Amino acid sequence: MGLKKIAQNIKTLRHSLKLSQKEFAIKLGCKWYQIKDMETGKTKPSLELISKISENFSINYDWLLVGSGEMFKDDRNVEKSGKNKSLFYRRLEKIEIMLKDMDEEKQEAVLKYIQEKKRLGEMERQIEELQRRVDVA
DSSP states (O other): OOHHHHHHHHHHHHHHTTOOHHHHHHHHTSOHHHHHHHHTTSSOOOHHHHHHHHHHHTBOHHHHHHOOSOSBSOGGGHHHHTTTOOHHHHHHHHHHHHHHTSOHHHHHHHHHHHHHHHHHHHHHHHHHHHHHHHHHO
């Protein structure tokens, strides 16, 4: 396996999934600087990490190691890879990553903020409905 080719393919994969080095690392259970070092060719990925990349993102080993064949194992697994996930799920994953970096108190504050925003949105809808009823009467 050529280190340069693997490094290039890992970076290409990460970009195609629209993930930062940090997001990619979290999904693989490693540190962001390990991804950076692999992408620059400074370090060689372990066989365990190559296996995780292939399994977690449904990546063809041949493509990952030498660049031959298709990137993804088959079309049925593209959805699992994150490549075609809806905007909602990509946002949800980013929120999850941000929450993991926060202590419990800050996580709770974010949850309360979201609940308050939801409650305010419901109140706005009720007010709009009442205004429509008044306008009709």
